[in-house]
Amino acid sequence: MKKDKLIKHLKECGAIKFGRFVLTSGAISDYYIDIKKASTEPKTLKLIAQEMGAFTKGYDLLAGMELGAVPLVVAVSLETGIPYVIIRKEKRKHGTGKQIEGADVKGKSVLIIEDVTTSGGSVIKTIQILRENNAEVEKALAVVDRESGTKEKLKKLEVEFIPLIRVSEILKNKQLEKQ
Secondary structure, three states, X not given: OOHHHXXXXXXXXXXXXXXXXXXXXXXXXXXXXOHXXXXXXXXXXXXXXXXXXXXXXXXXXXXXXXXXXXXXXXXXXXXXXXXXXXXXXXXXXXXXXXXXXXXXOOOOEEEEEEEEEOOOHHHXXXXXXXXXXXXXXXXXXXXXXXXXOHHHXXXXXXXXXXXXXXXXXXXXXXXXXXX
């Protein structure tokens, strides 16, 4: 895997920011990883899709939670030819009332794609929704893991967690630049 190349792309497109930020989890952080910024930059999105594509063998479907994972799951689908589903945070209150958009997941082996993980809340919710719909979920991929417990929480759910980059690698890379 080309971690240094991916970190370089994330920095160049402005996806790695330093300052004071409130995260989705409510935590305060002095850095922010904006994968939505990266996923709107074609070269970076393609690199992410290629790197994630290496982990997709044997899966029937890919799945991503709205909003951040959607461009990623679409890109990985285009890269691999594997169909995808989009998981809604809440069931629709109109139309078909679906929470999963796309193919039926029942009995399918589904690989979860995520942008950034902190506490793992979105991934856990995605796992629960897929499993409630009788999907087989054994693995989740993320572009960046903030290393705040996701791996441990997913292990308890018997889901392997694979981040392309850990935040410690980004911060180490930043320290090397200062030297």
